[in-house]
Amino acid sequence: MNNLQTHLxxxxxxxGPMSIARFMAEALGHPEWGYYISRDPLGRAGDFITAPEVSQMFGELIGLWCADRWQALxxxxxxxxxxxxPGRGTLMADALRAAAAMPxxxxxxxxxLVxxxxxxxxxxxxxxxxxxVAWHDHIADLPAGPTIAVANEFFDALPIRQxxxxxxxxxxxxxxxxxxxxxxxxxPAVVPSxxxxxxxxxxxxxxxxxxxPARSAAMSELSQHLLGHGGAGLIIDYGHGHSAPGDTLQAMRAHEYVDPLAHPGQADLTAHVDFQALVEAASGAVTHGPAGQGAFLKQLGIATRAEILQRRATAAQREAITAALHRLTGQDQMGQLFKVMAVTSPGQTAPPGFALPGFEET
Structure with a gap:
């Protein structure tokens, strides 16, 4: 047993037995042995790869979306x-570079950064x-003022109960x-339904x-901040658009799925995000989506951006750009499993990326 297993x-x-939420909180956030406290989980040398690590196109388009919302405010x-x-800061760096085009x-x-x-x-x-850069431990620590917020694969790692x-x-x-x-x-105790x-x-x-409850609380905090100060938030994560039964708790170690209980503190623990629950937690704010990540990025012009990058690329680079485009937007890759939703303060123009029929606004 490792130190964290012994502690648990x-x-x-x-x-006595602990909830899965308590187990996840300890496995990921224990101050000494927690997974996110003790290691860099990202990239090919880590345990998983997120969209910003796949291609600069992802962060650049998110940056342009944020610039649009800034103008709308x-x-x-x-x-x-x-x-x-924010992971390694890759998304923020790419977003800032692209948004700098907006005077x-x-x-x-x-x-x-939270x-x-x-x-x-x-x-x-x-x-x-x-x-x-200013760092914060909690959403509640963010300062007052108009806010544009991005959360990419943030909610999936917050604890769940089953x-x-x-x-x-x-x-x-x-x-x-x-x-x-x-x-x-x-x-053995029956819980109320x-x-x-x-x-x-x-x-x-x-x-x-x-x-x-942790996800709902975080979404509520973010929404109340946007309602109080004006702003917009973009949430990107893998999950389902409507609440449904299913066991989605999973652990990833060295890019392979492992038993969620087998390596606490040494494997990433996540579960699919229930976007319906996030929409409900954003009570009072205006929500858009969720939309599939592929459809969202295509509306933002990712295919055009890929073409521009390929014009100045070597043959190997062009092949890599094509592969990244498919990884981000393909229905068999991240294009459908990953969803995108926006939450804004009232009175704004509709944000880009949510214009196709079937996308939900509340």
């Missing part, structure tokens, strides 16, 4: 340019070495011990449903 086992022996100077969970944007932008990992903060500092339906009702799935090994077991969406209350026996 001791906690379970002392206090009346080009406030200054304004908070925020990223939640006044770079001067007005005050960069704020990040708890000291390893990733150091990487972000290197990526944004020529920029003045409930399983049995003949007598819903039971919470807990992390327990079997000998010296972590395992899942059901809490009231917190669950109506669509899943009639789910069949053994169905699993996931909820994330």
């Amino acid at each position: 086992a001791d906690c379970i022996r002392l206090n 009346g080009a406030p100077d200054p304004f908070n340019f925020v990223e939640l969970g 006044g944007f770079s001067r007005a932008a005050h960069i704020h 990040e708890t990992s000291p390893v990733l903060r150091a990487a972000q500092q290197r990526a944004l070495a020529n920029k003045e 409930f399983q339906r049995k003949d007598d009702g819903w039971h919470e799935r807990m992390v327990a011990l079997r000998g010296e090994q972590l395992c899942l077991q059901l809490n 009231a917190p669950l969406p109506k669509a899943v209350q009639a789910a069949p026996s053994d169905a699993i449903f996931e909820v994330s």
Whole structure:
């Protein structure tokens, strides 16, 4: 057992089985042995690759989207340019470079990054070495003022709880011990179905449903900040557009899926984002989407951007650009599994990227 496994086992022996949410919080954020605290998880040498690491086109288009929203707000100077969970800082660096084409944007932008990992903060500092950056541990720490915020693969790592339906009702799935090994077991107590969406209350026996109070709280905080100060937020993550049963908890280690309980602190833990729950948590704000990432990026002009890059590229580079375009937009890649939604303060023009029929606005 590694140090974190020993710690978790001791906690379970002392206090009994813990929720999956508590397990995720410890595995990812333990101050000494947590996954995000102790390592750089990104890139080919890490455990997974995010869209900004695939191609500069992703961050550039996000930057232009942010510049459009800044203009829609009346080009406030200054304004908070925020990223939640910025990874290595690649997206922010690409976005700033592209948005600099908008006169006044770079001067007005005050960069704020919400990040708890000291390893990733150091990487972000290197990526944004020529920029003045403020770091924060929580969304609630963001300063007052007009705000443009981006959250790419931020919500998927926030803790979830799982409930399983049995003949007598819903039971919470807990992390327990079997000998010296972590395992899942059901809490014998039946939980009320009231917190669950109506669509899943009639789910069949053994169905699993996931909820994330942490995600709803983060979305509510962001939305209330935008409502109070004016602004827009762009959320990009993998998940489903409507609440539905399913066990989506997964662990990634060295680009391979592993048992979520087997390597706490040494593997990335995530679960699919329920975008319907995020929309509901954004109460009072205007929401757009979710849209598939592929459709969203195509509306922003990613194909044209790829063509421009290829004009000055070598044959090998052109092939890489084509592969990156497919990775970001292909229906069999990130194009459909990954979704995009926007949340804005009232009174703005419609944000780009959400104009196709079937995209939802509330």
